[in-house]
Amino acid sequence: MPAERPETRLVPYARLPRKYRDRHIVHSSVDAFGRGHWLLTEHPPKDLGSDPYDALVVTVEDRVCHETYLHAVLPWCPHIEALPDGGFVLATPRADKDDGQQVQVFDALGRATGTFRVGDGFQHLLADRAGDLWVGYFDEGVYGDDALSAPGLRRWSITGEPLWSYSPVPDAGWIDDCYTLNVTGRTAWMCPYSRFPLIEVDDAQVVRVRQNPVRGASGLAVLGERAVFFSGYGDDRNRLVDCRLTETSVEPVAESRLVRPDGGRLGRPRIVSRGSRIHVQVKPFTEWFVFDLA
Template identity: 55%
Template sequence: MESLPLTPYDQQHVQVFDALGRSSWTFRMGDAIAHLIADEAGDLWVGYFDEGVYAKDSLSHPGLRRWSSTGEPLWSFSPGPGLIDMSDCTALNVDGETAWACPFMHYPLIEVRGDGTVHVRPTSVSGVRGLAVNGERVVFLTGNSTLEHGRITGTAVEPTQPTTSLVRPDGKVPGPSAVVCRGSRIHLRERGGTDWSVVDLGA
């Protein structure tokens, strides 16, 4: 009998490889993954976009989750008192065992510590695509090339200086880019290119 093709909800789309490059095991994390970053403990933080949050796959519904490297769900975002819905995780940064995220549409800065403690701080930014954190300093990448600077307090993110713009070494403004954020750095690779640029808040 001919087997039926796998549906998207059956696919074991995460593969873990050993030091020799051999596939060790596979598992599912849900649909519509926008960001996937490992923390220093080896756990995996995953941010989902709206097509997963509001679709049929329940693994994606929280919008932000933490998984073990073997596929065990360790933590998921849940809007409670004072917490905004995670309708679309537009930016994700992992530093140590702490994750920082910004969801559409009001773009608060969400801090999730390794023990699962969550802090939500309102911001005045919009259209966030990336973020870097260094102590109480934070910078948000909005659009393709705009940097919004702020200071993290106990209750909010306060703007600290006028916006600045990214430019390439040739003086041109970068175009649409793939964005990966870790700690004080935002890594960007322009669409169709192979070079990476780095914004380092700690430099």
């Protein structure tokens, strides 16, 4: 058995106010500006049926709460992401090739404005500060029969226009599964299976590939010449690996185990990586915690 690692405690970040706790949480996210969002319904998601319904988005920023009511939500769109103009995107990770309603867009007033599809089997859907959507796909999407998913990582406009897709570059190869995705500003960082290189992408091209010995990370924080990877397999689950970045490589410096603010174990957390921050949420998903390199 490996030696017990020192602990790194998460910090409380954003909490769903108690007055909303009688509603059902469909999904939650943290956007490019650091705001926490909860998609809520009056009835359990499994009881919503097949008809469009209304939902409430509660946004928390610096302990200030804001409500947005969404109208005519499609019943199969459980994943929420916020847009810089105050609107929202709802999407379902799995979709048939003829499903043009995989992604549903809402304006700042909660009105549905359009739908489009981004490909079957996405693992990550993160909007950047300009409102473009970075979509990373898992293996069933990459190796399925949907050409939109095959590149492993794509960037889309909010109207469904394909803006960029990954293609193999030296020292990186193909993406089998986009394990880790961090979107900050107009830059995306990813760590794909199976070789797990750290790949930096701006809005037009792959900028840099660094060889990376850290395997199986599901979260990533990047700041200057540092990167911290979260999670792993088996006994390495919930570990943090603090690394130094060179021009061509990732060099581990120290390890610890990430725990709740009270020191408790995390279990299987929900992760959102944004710049220097790894946002972490655990059941019952009413609160976001954060690890911040800054």
